[in-house]
Amino acid sequence: MSEQMTGVCSYCGQTKIADNPSEKERNYTVTKNCDCSEGQGFRKEERIKDKIEKANHQINILFGQDQQNQHTEPVQNQRFIELMQELAEAAIRDLIRKASIEDEDSGTKGTISVNTKKEVKIERGDTFKQSRTV
Ligand SMILES: [Zn+2]
Numbered sequence: 001m002s003e004q005m006t007g008v009c010s011y012c013g014q015t016k017i018a019d020n021p022s023e024k025e026r027n028y029t030v031t032k033n034c035d036c037s038e039g040q041g042f043r044k045e046e047r048i049k050d051k052i053e054k055a056n057h058q059i060n061i062l063f064g065q066d067q068q069n070q071h072t073e074p075v076q077n078q079r080f081i082e083l084m085q086e087l088a089e090a091a092i093r094d095l096i097r098k099a100s101i102e103d104e105d106s107g108t109k110g111t112i113s114v115n116t117k118k119e120v121k122i123e124r125g126d127t128f129k130q131s132r133t134v
Contacts, residue, residue: 009034010031012039032046052092059122063081063108072126077106087112091112
């Protein structure tokens with residue numbers, strides 16, 4: 001087994017076959033796929049990060065500048081968006097089951113909840129009000 005074809009798990013030090021071009025990538029591949037408990041923890045963390053990335057993307061579509069609904073406006077309050085992202089991460093990490101926030105200016109509500117299938121649901125609620133004062 002040539003050294004160019006192996007990588008080392010950065011947790012347990014086991015050497016395994018990997019065929020990435022650079023040593024850094026080979027070590028990463030082996031660490032990522034290693035069956036030691038730290039390797040498994042690493043994979044879990046990768047799955048969590050992937051889920052957080054997807055949640056942030058959906059939050060941007062629902063509330064941020066990427067939002068695609070022609071009847072609603074992007075929420076201008078950047079802190080609101082950040083809080084939604086933090087709440088989504090807390091839900092993904094099993095720290096909270098449900099949380100709602102409401103934007104001071106627009107009255108837009110954001111809700112993060114976890115369903116029985118452990119999926120994280122992101123909801124936007126807008127209140128449409130019309131009033132006239134004479
Ligand atoms: Zn390992």
